[in-house]
Amino acid sequence: xxxxxxxxxxxxxxxxxxxxxxxxxxxxxxxxxxxxxxxxxxxxxxxxxxxxxxxxxxxxxxxxxxxxxxxxxxxxxxxxxxxxxxxxxxxxxxxxxxxxxxxxxxxxxxxxxxxxxxxxxxxxxxxxxxxxxxxxxxxxxxxxxxxxxxxxxxxxxxxxxxxxxxxxxxxxxxxxxxxxxxxxxxxxxxxxxxxxxxxxxxxxxxxxxxxxxxxxxxxxxxxxxxxxxxxxxxxxxxxxxxxxxxxxxxxxxxxxxxxxxxxxxxxxxxxxxxxxxxxxxxxxxxxxxxxxxxxxxxxxxxxxxxxxxxxxxxxxxxxxxxxxxxxxxxxxxxxxxxxxxxxxxxxxxxxxxxxxxxxxxxxxxxxxxxxxxxxxxxxxxxxxxxxxxxxxxxxxxxxxxxx
Amino acid sequence: xxxxxxxxxxxxxxxxxxxxxxxxxxxxxxxxxxxxxxxxxxxxxxxxxxxxxxxxxxxxxxxxxxxxxxxxxxxxxxxxxxxxxxxxxxxxxxxxxxxxxxxxxxxxxxxxxxxxxxxxxxxxxxxxxxxxxxxxxxxxxxxxxxxxxxxxxxxxxxxxxxxxxxxxxxxxxxxxxxxxxxxxxxxxxxxxxxxxxxxxxxxxxxxxxxxxxxxxxxxxxxxxxxxxxxxxxxxxxxxxxxxxxxxxxxxxxxxxxxxxxxxxxxxxxxxxxxxxxxxxxxxxxxxxxxxxxxxxxxxxxxxxxxxxxxxxxxxxxxxxxxxxxxxxxxxxxxxxxxxxxxxxxxxxxxxxxxxxxxxxxxxxxxxxxxxxxxxxxxxxxxxxxxxxxxxxxxxxxxxxxxx
Numbered sequence: 001x002x003x004x005x006x007x008x009x010x011x012x013x014x015x016x017x018x019x020x021x022x023x024x025x026x027x028x029x030x031x032x033x034x035x036x037x038x039x040x041x042x043x044x045x046x047x048x049x050x051x052x053x054x055x056x057x058x059x060x061x062x063x064x065x066x067x068x069x070x071x072x073x074x075x076x077x078x079x080x081x082x083x084x085x086x087x088x089x090x091x092x093x094x095x096x097x098x099x100x101x102x103x104x105x106x107x108x109x110x111x112x113x114x115x116x117x118x119x120x121x122x123x124x125x126x127x128x129x130x131x132x133x134x135x136x137x138x139x140x141x142x143x144x145x146x147x148x149x150x151x152x153x154x155x156x157x158x159x160x161x162x163x164x165x166x167x168x169x170x171x172x173x174x175x176x177x178x179x180x181x182x183x184x185x186x187x188x189x190x191x192x193x194x195x196x197x198x199x200x201x202x203x204x205x206x207x208x209x210x211x212x213x214x215x216x217x218x219x220x221x222x223x224x225x226x227x228x229x230x231x232x233x234x235x236x237x238x239x240x241x242x243x244x245x246x247x248x249x250x251x252x253x254x255x256x257x258x259x260x261x262x263x264x265x266x267x268x269x270x271x272x273x274x275x276x277x278x279x280x281x282x283x284x285x286x287x288x289x290x291x292x293x294x295x296x297x298x299x300x301x302x303x304x305x306x307x308x309x310x311x312x313x314x315x316x317x318x319x320x321x322x323x324x325x326x327x328x329x330x331x332x333x334x335x336x337x338x339x340x341x342x343x344x345x346x347x348x349x350x351x352x353x354x355x356x357x358x359x360x361x362x363x364x365x366x367x368x369x370x371x372x373x374x375x376x377x378x379x380x381x382x383x384x385x386x387x388x389x390x391x392x393x394x395x396x397x398x399x400x401x402x403x
Numbered sequence: 404x405x406x407x408x409x410x411x412x413x414x415x416x417x418x419x420x421x422x423x424x425x426x427x428x429x430x431x432x433x434x435x436x437x438x439x440x441x442x443x444x445x446x447x448x449x450x451x452x453x454x455x456x457x458x459x460x461x462x463x464x465x466x467x468x469x470x471x472x473x474x475x476x477x478x479x480x481x482x483x484x485x486x487x488x489x490x491x492x493x494x495x496x497x498x499x500x501x502x503x504x505x506x507x508x509x510x511x512x513x514x515x516x517x518x519x520x521x522x523x524x525x526x527x528x529x530x531x532x533x534x535x536x537x538x539x540x541x542x543x544x545x546x547x548x549x550x551x552x553x554x555x556x557x558x559x560x561x562x563x564x565x566x567x568x569x570x571x572x573x574x575x576x577x578x579x580x581x582x583x584x585x586x587x588x589x590x591x592x593x594x595x596x597x598x599x600x601x602x603x604x605x606x607x608x609x610x611x612x613x614x615x616x617x618x619x620x621x622x623x624x625x626x627x628x629x630x631x632x633x634x635x636x637x638x639x640x641x642x643x644x645x646x647x648x649x650x651x652x653x654x655x656x657x658x659x660x661x662x663x664x665x666x667x668x669x670x671x672x673x674x675x676x677x678x679x680x681x682x683x684x685x686x687x688x689x690x691x692x693x694x695x696x697x698x699x700x701x702x703x704x705x706x707x708x709x710x711x712x713x714x715x716x717x718x719x720x721x722x723x724x725x726x727x728x729x730x731x732x733x734x735x736x737x738x739x740x741x742x743x744x745x746x747x748x749x750x751x752x753x754x755x756x757x758x759x760x761x762x763x764x765x766x767x768x769x770x771x772x773x774x775x776x777x778x779x780x781x782x783x784x785x786x787x788x789x790x791x792x793x794x795x796x797x798x799x800x801x802x803x804x805x806x
Contacts, residue, residue: 098674130646249528274679399468
């Protein structure tokens with residue numbers, strides 16, 4: 001029988017305790033939404049003040065030659081290290097949506113005679129929208145199948161398989177290696193969106209052709225942090241950026257009138273990256289320095305496994321939507337309940353922050369970098385309290401456009 | 404005869420003195436590169452610390468419903484006020500290059516039977532690159548003519564006229580109203596890049612169909628600050644975003660699988676904007692609160708006029724490249740000299756920061772918001788010193804990729 005002491009002991013023995021201690025979390029809050037917006041590493045504020053006061057305020061334009069120029073690539077290499085990508089194949093910048101647009105368009109150009117982009121119905125909405133747009137611009141068509149039908153559908157009419165690794169709602173995880181290999185056997189390219197996995201688990205990036213991901217979830221880069229883009233070494237020389245801007249030029253400051261792409265991953269860039277947001281991301285990533293991604297995944301598996309076990313043992317009326325097999329899931333848990341919205345409102349009043357996704361999923365992120373094991377116990381106990389005392393009946397959901 | 408006292412008196416009488424006083428500039432530096440990277444408004448550092456510590460650190464995901472959601476549109480409206488655009492027609496986000504890609508692609512879609520994008524050879528390189536890319540994706544072709552040939556070339560084969568208002572090298576300014584009207588008479592659309600004018604002068608935005616611009620030059624939003632996008636009210640309902648992402652959706656958090664664009668300027672958005680960089684821009688724009696743009700232009704004209712007069716009177720061997728008529732120029736001055744690079748290196752050693760552009764232009768930005776009139780005197784005196792004492796012969800240019 002699990003109890004709170006058990007989880008406190010896990011925290012004491014946590015090999016990531018020193019990482020977890022670096023985060024600032026508000027008093028009285030159990031934060032289970034790191035899969036949506038990672039919390040603040042406490043040192044970031046000081047680091048940003050230095051960027052603003054010294055680099056911008058004192059260095060002015062000169063700071064471009066004192067580190068700003070290299071920033072996007074440096075951040076990319078740190079993220080690359082976390083997803084298993086070699087140096088020089090990952091870069092930070094733009095939004096995840098824009099990054100997916102660029103990589104998908106570039107991939108389509110490499111398979112011009114194939115008419116289909118293949119994705120699945122569990123993909124994140126913005127991915128579906130932008131894949132449809134890329135299809136329209138390229139004369140291809142987007143085909144959307146169920147998540148378990150993807151592998152069987154891959155054939156020689158498929159130019160690009162574009163998928164999100166971990167489903168933002170259910171937490172279901174695709175077998176990245178198996179699908180990538182199936183795509184390659186059929187001569188298709190594969191673009192992965194790692195938004196819901198990078199920073200929480202190891203990635204078989206060597207199997208992927210291209211990948212994109214989000215800087216503000218498990219990487220904790222701050223609200224709207226720049227995205228990242230990966231292109232395999234083999235494909236880099238053939239990568240054509242559909243938004244060819246000066247930042248992707250071989251010599252941006254030669255101010256040439258003709259476009260010649262940079263030889264490396266820089267060719268995926270567009271315009272001047274948002275240095276202050278990029279500096280926040282760089283600073284935030286320091287918490288992962290020297291941390292094997294394997295440890296993140298091990299802790300994530302335990303957090304998720306314990307959460308599921310406590311739901312099974314201590315709650316009634318919730319349906320577990322997340323797969324039960326660890327190898328089939330990411331780092332968040334989704335529970336279905338007809339009163340999801342009211343229950344989450346009550347939980348937030350109790351200090352437990354998760355979120356809801358239509359139509360009635362409660363999502364609980366369990367981010368290995370900052371989560372404490374007692375968070376699992378405290379969250380499930382809060383759900384019990386909300387249900388046993390009918391607190392959800394009187395709860396008022398936070399209002400606003402963002403859920 | 405002008406002397407330094409004359410300029411000190413101008414500073415004492417400057418109606419923008421209170422604005423100028425809000426900027427932090429390093430001791431001993433005369434900064435004439437605000438046309439490339441605006442300096443730091445002193446209050447921004449504190450404002451950003453609040454965003455990081457309170458909004459991100461304490462508010463976490465809840466801050467999206469406490470202001471972050473509206474931020475891009477609020478910043479857009481402030482910039483809109485400065486360029487004469489009505490509320491709800493300007494929004495901040497992405498890079499200038501991406502913004503130009505989106506607007507040009509949307510404009511091309513509205514003139515599908517016309518084969519030409521028209522621009523001029525003085526356009527900024529990234530604009531040329533991305534216009535070429537947009538042409539390629541749309542089956543149009545890009546035609547590049549001399550700056551003074553644009554108006555005469557506009558005809559009924561031209562889908563889009565895409566120009567930069569003020570030439571980044573020469574400072575030559577297009578007649579935005581006249582060219583826009585010529586375009587409209589021919590049934591063409593016109594997209595203006597205001598990167599080198601917004602924040603320094605009034606803009607006849609009512610004549611434009613769409614416009615984009617830079618947040619980090621005369622708007623002082625910090626390195627890589629988000630760009631802005633303007634779409635006229637008439638065209639907004641017909642604007643199709645080529646990179647349709649969730650942030651441009653009518654209901655982003657309904658997580659619908661089909662894309663329905665937002666009714667207003669939000670439809671030009673792509674993904675989650677970089678909130679921290681956006682917050683820096685919003686904070687920086689406070690220096691313009693209550694400042695009529697007319698005063699910025701008046702001061703700019705005087706600074707530029709005085710600079711040109713002092714060059715005429717006190718320097719030999721420099722060729723003025725910037726037009727002599729105030730209505731034909733922006734807010735920076737370009738001088739041509741075969742030793743431009745060495746001279747600028749010497750000037751930077753003397754504490755006067757401008758920059759050079761190929762092949763041998765010295766650029767001096769005269770940004771009305773933060774510039775003091777004595778900067779004009781001090782800069783020209785420094786050039787005299789550098790030339791009279793041959794300081795340029797021994798000067799070492801700062802090394803690095805950014806010039």
